[in-house]
Amino acid sequence: MNEPLITARSLVKKFGDLVAVDEIDFDVEQGEAFGFLGPNGAGKTSSMRMIGCVSPTTSGRLEIFGLSPTADGRAIRARIGVVPQMDQLDNELTVLENLVIYARYFDIPRDVARARAAELLEFVQLTERKDDTVDPLSGGQKRRVSIARSLISEPELMLLDEPTTGLDPQARHVLWDRLYQLKERGATLVLTTHYMDEAEQLCDRLVVMNGGKIVAEGSPRNLITTYATREVLEMRFGRGHNEEHVSEVSQVGERVEILPDRLLVYAHDGEGALATLRERNIIPESALVRRSSLEDVFLRLTGRTLVD
Amino acid sequence: MTAPAATERISIATRIIPAVLFDVRRPQRLVERSLVVTRRGWLMVVSGFFEPLFYLLSIRVGLSALVGDVAVGGDLVPYDEFVAPGLMAASAMNGAVFDSTMNVFHKWKQARLYDSLLATPMSAGDIAVGEVTWAVIRGLLYSTAFLATMLVLGMVGSLWMVLSIGACVLIGFAFAAVGMACTTFARSWADFDYLPAVTLPLFLFSATFYPPSSYGDWSWVVQLSPLYHGVALIRAANVGEFSASVIVNIAVLVGLALVGIAVTARRIEKLLLT
């Protein structure tokens, strides 16, 4: 049994009176992809910053590589690659220089840095922009530079705070593929995301945070079977008419979720539920049956939809 | 067996020198970054060479003719030879203050450079020392140009004047460190409007233009100006006569540099590692 790469016990982060992270416990194992999921303000970034040794813990125990952030911050930071929620690229440098100079902060020899930078720019498909300054790059391109930069030190642990926010779907898929490759090579990934599909694709295990607390933990599959049914029936009855059908609809499913524009019915057999309703002459304007996803887990646990 | 003794020694040392100064390992990496950035803005660097020339010419053309010789130590020296060291010190101060205030504030607040540095193995101490060192290196260029100009205009009184470069390094360290420390307290660009309110009196009243004795009973006040200690060092070098007070001059500047760097590093930790 290997020691976990990250161990947190009763971890707390306060900003004055505000409790951003409220006594959370988790372990991240070597080589796994671990996700923090949660609505805005849940405490994801606060947790990531503590792991990245750029934010002192208020109380509790936190160990990374078996080291303490307080005593060994520098040594820990040397072994991790960070993609912060907001890009912090060096605006006075070109894309290539951003990577090379960043490598120098890790004491990587210049020729090694140059070779790696060339490779990484290829990896994020920005080779032809290498001599541009970062300012005129698009949001998604900057994000890719950030990701390349975080990889230049060949980190054992990657901290990715909403890595694909601002990327177009194609770029997102490319990035998932890249992250997957990294994982195959043995890197450990810790990421936060608002995207359910991202969490399902990338994470072996995840925790759902809400109000600074961890409210659920498990593999994506696991969470779905625990907190949702196999299928979901989505129905629209038109604005203002959804509520009136709740009592009838709840008879055909295990649970009903009321959203402003539609009703979600959690049922093992969505088509069956819809057919039953139709027999009872309850006809929605539109209806759709889908497999349930982490989105539904999230809704159940936090009462909020994910994307803002 | 030796371990406890070593720890003991370190803990005694930490009591004397602030712990932040121990956590300085690779400030040169930040200097390297500045070099890469400056490669593109070299014109601005070159323009700095003209400043001493204008300063010194104005003295040579104007004031020297009006003012007679001035006593330095035991000697009488022409007024331009008296004033030139004062201006050299002031120019070292101005360069250091400029680099460590506006430039640093931009990198801190606008570019958020230090946030990204702190996520790497660089420490707050590395940042403080790295930025101050960069200001000193730039200052070194200007001081050398200043000295060369003085030489060409025949204002160098002694071979000892080569030591003035060292004095300028000390002035640069002291003012860049204190300047950067003050910058960490700035909230907006407007705060920098007060900068001349500090540097201008220092420039005018640090025995730059007349010897401390001109102040009569108030001459001790001049000693409170950090710039005065720089001026005194360079002036001593220019006549080639050093007294024991040189030690005080050096100690004041080194002290300011250390305090400035320690305060800067602390503030970076406090404000950015939240």
Ligand SMILES: Nc1ncnc2c1ncn2[C@@H]1O[C@H](COP(=O)(O)OP(=O)(O)OP(=O)(O)O)[C@@H](O)[C@H]1O
């Ligand atoms: N530096 C800070 N000072 C004061 N409060 C802070 C600071 N950073 C975060 N907070 C507060 O802590 C709480 C958690 O914020 P955090 O950034 O960790 O949320 P998050 O889960 O990352 O949200 P998002 O999805 O919007 O990025 C929020 O209420 C936020 O206002």
Ligand SMILES: [Mg+2]
């Ligand atoms: Mg966040």
